[in-house]
Amino acid sequence: MRKKLIAAGLAAILLVAMAAGGAAQPVRRGGWVDRILISEIRDMAGAVTRLEAGDIDLYVTTIGTADLYRRIAASPALAYDRNFGSFWELTFNVAGPVLPDGTLNPFHSDRIREAMNWLVDRDHIVREAHGGLAVPRYFPIQNAFPDYARLLADVARRLERHYAHNPTQARTVVTEEMRRLGAELVGGRWQFQGRPVRLIVLIRTEDERRQIGDYFAGLLEGLGFTVERRYGTGGELAPIWQGRPEDGRWHAVTAGWISTVIVRDQAANFTFFYTPASTMVNPLWQAYRPSPEFAALADRLSRRDFTTVAERTQMFSQALEHALRMSPRIFLTERATVTARRKEVRVAADLAGGTAGAFLWAHALRLGDQVGGTARVASSQVLVQPWNPVAGSNWIFDMTPIRATSDWPTVPDPHTGLPWPQRLERAEVTHKRGLPVSRTHDWVSLDFADEIRVPADAWIDWDPVAQRFITVGTKHPAGLTANTRVVLRYPRELFETTWHDGSRFSIGDMVLPLIMTFDRANPASAIHDPAAVSAFRTFQGHFRGARIVSRDPLVIEWYTDQWFLDAETVASDAAWWMWPYYAQGPGAWHTVAMGIRAQAERRLAFSLALATTLRVEWMNMIAGPSLNVFRRSLPIMAREFWVPYEPTLREFIPHADATRRWHNLVNWF
Structure with missing residues (x-):
């Protein structure tokens, strides 16, 4: 208590x-x-x-x-x-096939994971676990969102029929694969090198997933596996399945997700759920090995590397087929x-x-x-x-x-998913002529051009040693074009707002997130995180430059080859890249600086993946052992008026601002 x-x-x-x-x-x-x-x-x-x-x-x-x-x-x-927006699924441990302790992990096999789609009866789960308050789900896209409707007629229904409940097909595939992996069926139970093949199923207890987990564990037992059921809440089970998958502490977990907004374009979901380029930077995702074809397709969809709706639909169709064949997770129900x-x-x-x-x-x-x-x-x-x-x-x-x-900078409409400006005042979107983009709201303008050239002084890359941005003119002396230009205009009172410790919001807060996008993915950086590399490559594949046109009022230009069907989403996406709301929350430059220094000194790590590799604490800025690290380093940083990436950020963070920031943070802490 x-x-x-x-x-x-x-x-x-x-x-x-x-x-x-x-x-x-x-x-x-x-x-x-x-x-x-x-x-x-x-x-x-x-x-x-x-x-x-x-x-x-x-x-x-x-x-x-x-x-x-x-x-x-x-x-x-x-x-x-x-x-x-919430949905349940089964996530599998893909490590193996033989783990370091000598045990066999059947779920290393793509075919066995695929067969789990035939093994489970989604309609049964809807009736018995949900009491009818759900629908079966097969795909990494929401049934209730626009993309499902676009694909429904000739893609989704065909795949749903193919992967409908078929326990005979599931047993046939599992039997073939288990024998190929070297297992034997002895007295109706699978054995590997003389020992039972034991599967650990982690079962969430807070909701319907307890019943779903017991149901799935029973199905596995019916196939001849020895099953150990481990029950717990999400917080209790997370350290197990988010650890190193090769440790073999689990084989399947009753997982769940919630899409917190209506996502009008889910093209990036394949990267998120199936590849190491996902923003889920933990060891399990880093163990994913999609086929080269699927990885390339997911990357292209994430970057919106298509020019027509028909091409997009074809790519979606192919990606859905790859996703079900790979099945590192199988989706069950949408609630x-x-x-x-x-x-x-x-x-x-x-x-x-x-x-x-x-x-x-x-x-x-x-x-x-x-x-x-x-x-x-x-x-x-x-x-x-x-x-x-x-x-x-x-x-x-x-x-x-x-x-x-x-x-x-923007917030999603709770009924349509279209962004509305929050701290952003307005935006101007220009697309290469021919792209099928439309506009609904008047806070964003939309026009088209035959060619969009990126200014030579725009930032396009980062030098982690010199700690300075590299311009388009330096990296591409012959010039560079983009599919999209977004002009972001902010209100004059933007920098009158304050952070929780009383520090005034500044342009330095907005430049640091872009630096971090580059720096964490670069091996020459003091805070390099290998888990950030794949996601960065996706970003680098579409990013074509950014520049600050005016500081008062703030005007930023953003150039990219990525685009969305809605101009509002195009503008919103551009604004979020240079806004101090990182992947998992807000961060003023001076509070993030504490984490940068702690990771550079190998005392803490931002990501669970890097913390696991370095065997240090996963950084926690509100509780636990991390606070002792910050308690020791904060007075030192305050005395130094320390500014990270000083060669670049000193232009945006005057000494007086740094002095006030550290004074405020010491008092707040």
Whole structure:
């Protein structure tokens, strides 16, 4: 219990800092409430009881069980918001086939993993585990999102029929592959080198996944495997499956995801779910080995290396077939869930991500017509994994409070997925003529050109030794063209806003993320992370340059060969590359600098993959042993008024600004 109270208190402290800043203004700005207290309630039925009793105001975890849905809908004290972005799957350990301890891992085989699609009965799972509040899912794209509808007629249905429940086919493939791997079926049980083939299935216990895990484990036993079932919450099981896959501590896990926004273009999902270029920089993803054809196809889709909708559809079709043949995970169901709240409570909810995934949930949270007050929020888990903006936790339970303390250049519309400007004022998008891009909202303009030339003084690369950007003119003296130019225009008051420690937002905060994109992937860098290389290569494949045109007001030009079907998404994507919201959260330059120094000195690591390799702590900026590292280094950095990448950033971070930043951070810490 003490651990839970401490965790909830830390989250509350962070949220109080955000909300109180708004309350101090003469006109109410920021959140409607003064404080948000987050507590952990694992039992969903218990959470509904607490809501009805008025002990809490909002339960952000999505609820997908039929009995609780009916109870919430019938309660006169409660209201709910529907959402369709969460989905369950089975993730497999792909290491092997023979692990260092001499045991056989059948799931190293692509064919055995593919056969799991035939083994499971998705319709049975929908009926028995979800009570009908779900639909079968086969693909890495959402059934409820536009891309599925575009592919439905001639691609999706064909593949769904091919991979429909067929236990006979599954058994045939598994038997062939197990014998090829050197296993024998003795008395109906698989053995390898005289020992039973034992599979460890990690089973989440918070929701329907417990029933799904038991169902799948039973199917494996029916095929002749010896199965060990290990139960636990997401936080309890994550250290096992996110460790080194070759250690053989697990073979399958009942996993789940939530798309927190309506994604109108899911072309990058193949890279995310199937290749080491994913933003999931942990050891399992680094072990993925897609075929060269699939890897190239996923990369091209991620970079939007196509020119027509027909070409895009053909590439999607091929990628879906590769994905199902590789199957490092098999998707099972897409849920229809609700987020429950007191009837008088108002809050933003996304049709995909619900309240937990909505970017502006905390900003919009209001207790009736009241201005101020304390909102009592609960989640099924809190503080699951380490927080650091560069490569920390991506769990939705962590993202919910992280987003409550964040701000962005754009935010997604909770009903359409189209971006709206938040800190960005407007954007001008120019595409190469012929690309099928359209515009909906008037905050972005759209036009076309026969050729888009990149200015010679635009930044296109990075020298990690000199710590300076390399310009287009230096790297491409003959000139360079791009498919897309985006002009990003920010309001004059942008740099009047402040960070949580009172430091004023600056252009240095915006330049550092671009530097980090290059530097972490370069072997000559002091903070090189091999896990960042594959994702960087995808970025490098489409990035064509960036330059700061004006500082007051701030105007940035972004050049790329990547494009999206919606001009709003094109502009939003460009804005996020030079905004201090990293892969997993916001980061002022001076707080990220603490992490840069700690990683350069090999005392901490931003990513779990590098932490595992270096055998150091995975960086956590809010709790745990990492704070002792920061406690020792912060006074030294403050005395030095240290600025990372000084040859470049000193132009954007004056000495007086650095002095104030370190003073503020020392006081905050």
